[in-house]
Amino acid sequence: MEEKLVIASVSEEVILSIEDLQREGSKKLPTFKREFFNSGSTGQITVHENSTSYQKYRLRCRVLRDVSKATLSTVVLGKTISFPLCVSPAGLHAMAHPDGELATSRACAKRGILMGISSFSNYSVEDVIQAGREVRDVGHVMQLYTMKDRALQERIIKRAEKAGCKAIFLTADSPVLGVRYNEWRNDFRTPDGLSYPMIERTSEMLIAQTHDSGFMAFNSDTHSWAEEIPWLRRRTKMEIWIKGVLTAEDVLLAREYGCDGVIVSNHGGRQLDGTPSTIDALPECVEAADGKIRVHIDGGIRTGADIFKAIALGAECCWIGRPMIWGLAYDGQKGAEKALDILYDEFRRCMMLTGCTSIAEISKASLGIVRADGPLARL
Template sequence: MEEKPVVASMSNEIILSIEDLQKEGSKKLPAFKREFFNSGSTGQITVHENSTAYLKYRLRTRVLRDVSKADTSTIVLGKKISFPLCVSPAGIQAMAHPDGELATSRACAKRGINMGVSSYSNYSIEEVIQAGKEVGDMAHVMQLYTMKDRAMEERIIKRAEAAGCKAIFLTADSPVLGVRYNEWRNDFRTPDGLGFPMIERTTKQIMAQTHDSGFMAFNSDSHSWDDDIPWIRSRTKMEIWIKGVLTAEDVLLAREYGCEGVIVSNHGGRQLDGTVATIDALPECVEAANGKIRVHVDGGIRTGADIFKAIALGAECCWIGRPVIWGLAYDGQNGVEKCLDILYDEFRRCMMLTGCMKVSDISKASLGIVRADGPLARL
């Protein structure tokens, strides 16, 4: 039986797409919160192009295929998930809704997908994982920065492993924060009452610093492949993934240093503005990986067709951040569930309409690219 479209309604709003969720969720946030979550660095070029870059790829449909038993599931981080999407480690989620990361974890478990937990989580890794366990079976990963305080960095690693995390996602693109005009204009500070238990910061400590100065106080800009990867490897049996890769050269280094995977990411356009859109960086990273290291991607994914396109270009899985924040702001856990359900339904229909029975059927043959002279170029 064909599944009905996902429709979420709260008062008079009808949520049919991630665009709807962005509009209605953003409305519920005061300006300083909305700008923190939605904006990127300097001219917002990369934030914009992360999404628009998907538009040049076109889907090549196939007809008279029996897709009555189409299977969207795949294996990621040792867990069978309902479709190739996971939730990125986005920080300060309780600023969007009081339940924050707990609501996100429950929604992910209900949808049957994995979740990343930020070092800037407003709840501890133990609490977030427990919230997911109460609903279903899923995998969590712990996002990590290279810290000046190595003892605290090690405590985070040990806590994550003891709690059951499958991997460390080392954010490698942030020796400093990007130039974020909105944070400076708003003198952005994490609101009173929200703590950062993983980096051991209380509300009072947080309020005393801007987001930028607080980050600079604990983050190390002397990080390196030689120092950080062996150091982490010596302290955990969890997988090590490098988050923030945009070039073949860095994929090759991740292979050289024995990392299990990379996430092709530009930090949602929040770091260096004008970097390549992640979907455009993906092909060279997949080629450099050569099947020896896993490649995931995040940034700008707003539809199920975007997920399909990224898988066709070689990603094993996609990750989303802002759509989840919009869901939280809109209606907490229910809003996140609607976000994930919308993307699942769109992805499933896209698979079926392109004649794909399973995720492994998705390939470059399913895509073309728009050319200025008219005819669609085959990939």
């Protein structure tokens, strides 16, 4: 009897995958928080397909390859990172765990990867970067919206640059928020006690308005390529990346306006439902980039094999959001570290089992695509 109780206790705490972390982390969140983090817009098509679209790709294993010295490291934004994964800017980390972005920053530094800091961070850019530096100085980027208050926008840029951020990630897919039924049904508001120091919003200000109305109050829907990119260039020496690109046309515009990179992203399925999954949008974006501009991807990455597939299809690096939220909800910094450790180990094993000894060796030759009418199609 005693042995059975021990076995049950151990099995409840075993976290082996991001799916496990999602399940157990989500259990610890009340409904309004869980739905805010996990849901997308309207019918949830895009948020679902972001993950499931990876499943049509198959891995072409190579055998009898010496992978004993396989290296996962790569260079992103001038920084050597431990593997081609970074943490996307996502707001309200402190709604998942009180340590919020501070815990995330320490977890990223411990794993040796970059972190994006959201304008909706519950801690200041200075504090988040300092928390990471207490472990290791790897690097951070600052996410930014186009704001009606240009003076506030400029203050954020100056603070981020002074604190040591390497780039601005301009979120370009949000002239308005997507139709998020769950937020409206739950009358979602930022919980009491949490603030947004980067956009200078106190807890009292936030609790007085819904998330949607608060966003509309400060965000500008008049943004444009011709206005935003030159405006940013005049105010910072940081790299300028465009986040939210899904088409070849916008990659070409990013090249035309001298941007440093693009992140293929659909906002985690939270904006326009029915857009393509990011892994499906990636190939045309890589082709349009033609090696003249860097291409990263986020959205739906749940396994190390997903990272491998995105790199094989031409992404330089992948970014994750929700897995870190689930890790924080599950066990704070330790949970966030667990998420990164899982993905690192899965990616390492995937590389070795496909016979790749470096990131440079990962290519379309490593993938096939499932066909309904016959054998696996090579890419």
